[in-house]
Amino acid sequence: MTAAPGASAPPLDELTTLLRQAQAGDRRVLPALQVHMDAHPEYWVQQGNLSREIRDLLIIQLSVGDLARQEAITRWCAAQFQALAGPTPSPLETLLVDEILTCWLDLDRWRLISVALDKAPTRGDAQTVQRRVDAAHQRWLKAVKTLAQIRKLGVPVVQINLAAQQTNVAG
Amino acid sequence: MAGMAHDILDHAETRRNPAMDATLRLILEAEPLGRLRSTVARRILLPIARSRHEPRLAVAADHLWRTTKKVVHMAWQQRGDKRYLYRSVKHQGRVIREYLGTGPVAEAMYHVEVLERQQRQAEATAWRQTLADQAAIDVQVQRWWAQQDLLLQALLYSEGCYRHDRSPWRKRATP
Numbered sequence: 001m002t003a004a005p006g007a008s009a010p011p012l013d014e015l016t017t018l019l020r021q022a023q024a025g026d027r028r029v030l031p032a033l034q035v036h037m038d039a040h041p042e043y044w045v046q047q048g049n050l051s052r053e054i055r056d057l058l059i060i061q062l063s064v065g066d067l068a069r070q071e072a073i074t075r076w077c078a079a080q081f082q083a084l085a086g087p088t089p090s091p092l093e094t095l096l097v098d099e100i101l102t103c104w105l106d107l108d109r110w111r112l113i114s115v116a117l118d119k120a121p122t123r124g125d126a127q128t129v130q131r132r133v134d135a136a137h138q139r140w141l142k143a144v145k146t147l148a149q150i151r152k153l154g155v156p157v158v159q160i161n162l163a164a165q166q167t168n169v170a171g
Numbered sequence: 172m173a174g175m176a177h178d179i180l181d182h183a184e185t186r187r188n189p190a191m192d193a194t195l196r197l198i199l200e201a202e203p204l205g206r207l208r209s210t211v212a213r214r215i216l217l218p219i220a221r222s223r224h225e226p227r228l229a230v231a232a233d234h235l236w237r238t239t240k241k242v243v244h245m246a247w248q249q250r251g252d253k254r255y256l257y258r259s260v261k262h263q264g265r266v267i268r269e270y271l272g273t274g275p276v277a278e279a280m281y282h283v284e285v286l287e288r289q290q291r292q293a294e295a296t297a298w299r300q301t302l303a304d305q306a307a308i309d310v311q312v313q314r315w316w317a318q319q320d321l322l323l324q325a326l327l328y329s330e331g332c333y334r335h336d337r338s339p340w341r342k343r344a345t346p
Binding site: 050051054057058061091092095096099102103106109110113119120121122125128129132139146149150153 | 302341342
């Protein structure tokens with residue numbers, strides 16, 4: 001189903017109603033929503049990114065209702081993304097760095113729970129948490145390893161120093 | 172639940188285990204010479220023999236044996252029209268029942284123990300609730316991970332990479 005060409009995006013009030021109807025599963029609003037998303041791609045870029053959704057969920061869990069902490073973790077994630085992905089990441093690298101950061105948050109979540117492992121009522125509960133920590137760690141390691149492999153396989157970046165300037169040339 | 176556990180332990184304490192008896196007899200027959208050997212038999216071989224038979228008891232009282240905390244179980248024993256408070260504690264792998272008393276003092280001790288037990292149960296419930304909440308999020312994370320993994324593989328295959336039998340990703344040589 002595609003939006004009619006030349007159709008204008010709905011105003012804000014109408015859009016709110018449309019979104020409510022869409023959340024209720026009303027398929028009749030789909031053409032109007034497609035028009036809106038064509039006009040505002042930032043909407044589907046934000047809302048359609050499942051990794052971002054999972055990461056936000058994990059950040060909320062880690063911040064335990066503290067908004068300052070939530071903001072700090074979000075900024076830390078953005079900084080780590082820049083540090084890991086570099087200035088011009090390929091789509092594959094972006095995907096993997098996203099994975100690494102989400103797995104990192106997930107690992108931190110289970111580590112925080114495992115701090116209070118001595119309060120586990122039974123040994124079975126403690127082992128369950130330990131297994132979750134191990135699984136999260138495995139996912140994180142796998143993402144890091146894949147990024148390393150991709151970078152090893154990828155096009156080598158040659159650095160040329162011209163006077164005081166550094167220029168990166170792919171080739 | 173604690174009462175039931177107490178019954179199981181009580182039973183385990185008084186029950187004669189024929190296999191353990193046979194092992195003990197063998198040890199004593201094999202090591203009758205001198206004080207040193209008897210000491211070795213009592214202090215080293217006996218605990219080993221006992222530990223071999225211990226899992227049988229552990230199966231009967233698994234909900235207690237798997238507990239990470241030192242939990243004291245108190246129970247009343249009715250004799251005639253009076254009741255006496257006992258405590259079951261584990262000492263050197265065996266459950267021993269200690270007499271605590273009777274009358275108002277014992278009632279107070281039992282009351283404190285009941286309160287502590289309720290607190291432990293509340294803590295356990297809270298812990299399990301936290302674990303269940305986190306496990307629910309974990310389901311979403313695992314689903315996301317499976318999708319990402321699939322997407323990544325699709326991207327890598329489309330880039331001309333391949334894997335042989337779970338080996339690292341390699342790039343096909345261009346002719």
